[in-house]
Amino acid sequence: MLTVGYIGLGIMGKSIARNILKAGFPLVVHNRSRGAVDELVAEGAREALTPAEVASQVEVVFTNLPDSPDVELVALGPHGIIEGAHKGLIFVDNSTIKPASARLIAGKLGGEGIACLDAPVSGGDIGARNATLSIMVGGPEEAFEKVMPVFQAMGKTVTHVGEAGAGQITKAANQIMTAAQMVAMGELLIFAKKAGADPHKVIEAIRGGAAQCWALDIKPPRLFAGNRLPGFKAYMQSKDLGIVMDTARQYGVPLPSAAVHAQLFSAMVQMGIGELDNSAVIAVIEELAGIRLLEENRG
Numbered sequence: 001m002l003t004v005g006y007i008g009l010g011i012m013g014k015s016i017a018r019n020i021l022k023a024g025f026p027l028v029v030h031n032r033s034r035g036a037v038d039e040l041v042a043e044g045a046r047e048a049l050t051p052a053e054v055a056s057q058v059e060v061v062f063t064n065l066p067d068s069p070d071v072e073l074v075a076l077g078p079h080g081i082i083e084g085a086h087k088g089l090i091f092v093d094n095s096t097i098k099p100a101s102a103r104l105i106a107g108k109l110g111g112e113g114i115a116c117l118d119a120p121v122s123g124g125d126i127g128a129r130n131a132t133l134s135i136m137v138g139g140p141e142e143a144f145e146k147v148m149p150v151f152q153a154m155g156k157t158v159t160h161v162g163e164a165g166a167g168q169i170t171k172a173a174n175q176i177m178t179a180a181q182m183v184a185m186g187e188l189l190i191f192a193k194k195a196g197a198d199p200h201k202v203i204e205a206i207r208g209g210a211a212q213c214w215a216l217d218i219k220p221p222r223l224f225a226g227n228r229l230p231g232f233k234a235y236m237q238s239k240d241l242g243i244v245m246d247t248a249r250q251y252g253v254p255l256p257s258a259a260v261h262a263q264l265f266s267a268m269v270q271m272g273i274g275e276l277d278n279s280a281v282i283a284v285i286e287e288l289a290g291i292r293l294l295e296e297n298r299g
Helices: 012-020 033-040 051-057 068-076 099-110 124-130 141-154 166-195 199-206 214-224 232-253 256-270 276-288
Strands: 004-007 026-032 062-063 090-093 114-118 133-138 156-160
Touching: 004 012, 004 051, 004 199, 012 026, 012 124, 012 141, 026 033, 026 051, 051 062, 062 068, 062 141, 068 090, 068 099, 068 133, 068 166, 090 099, 090 141, 099 114, 099 166, 099 232, 114 141, 114 166, 124 133, 124 141, 133 166, 141 276, 156 166, 166 199, 166 232, 166 256, 199 214, 214 276, 232 256, 232 276, 256 276
Parallel strands: 004 026, 004 062, 062 090, 090 114, 133 156
Antiparallel strands: 114 133
């Protein structure tokens, strides 16, 4: 059984690492803050003090970090994974970063004999906890096949989509759709409320038809209960849309609706509510419409 390392134990990373451990893989963990490390060590993981120390002890090392510079630093910087390089090591990144960064890291680690897979995930905190994530993977087929048993402990849908960077391109495409669903849901709820229809009944009526989607299945009960906690934090959605727009400009792809959605999520961050769930983009629609979905509690 593969020995696995996991670096980055946030909302998603801690649950993913826990599921890897539950599946029986020996696990070495590293994180900047202590709490998540202590939890997983109590459950049977081992701690390492640096990314290099993790990499030196394992056959597969995962990262799950906030943004492209973070992954580049952990992979390539001082005391980074590159300093723990050894024959047969596979690097797998579950973060959402720029495709160009994924390709840069794959090139530099590849020069040290490390096979690299960019493997961002979708499914939010619920999918991470329940091991039902969708995992989209770019990189060498041989490395993908070797890591597949670990992927199967993390998610329900695992797809090899191409060479280095292809996983991140796929995740960017996923985030185009995710943002569109969150914005559309916010718009329809406020539209219904202000026009005089019961938003609860509207959701009940439309989610069994052509409007059915994951967002309408999962998010409205939380919003109706006044729960706008993450989930998937809105500032991360905003960051991901920045990646989408940067990559679109790189390849000359017009994305008019995604550009508007990027502005709405940026507005959330500027409003000081970027730590809320991405479905809380409804707050921007509320401000523009001058009406609240719930009068008593917004968060």
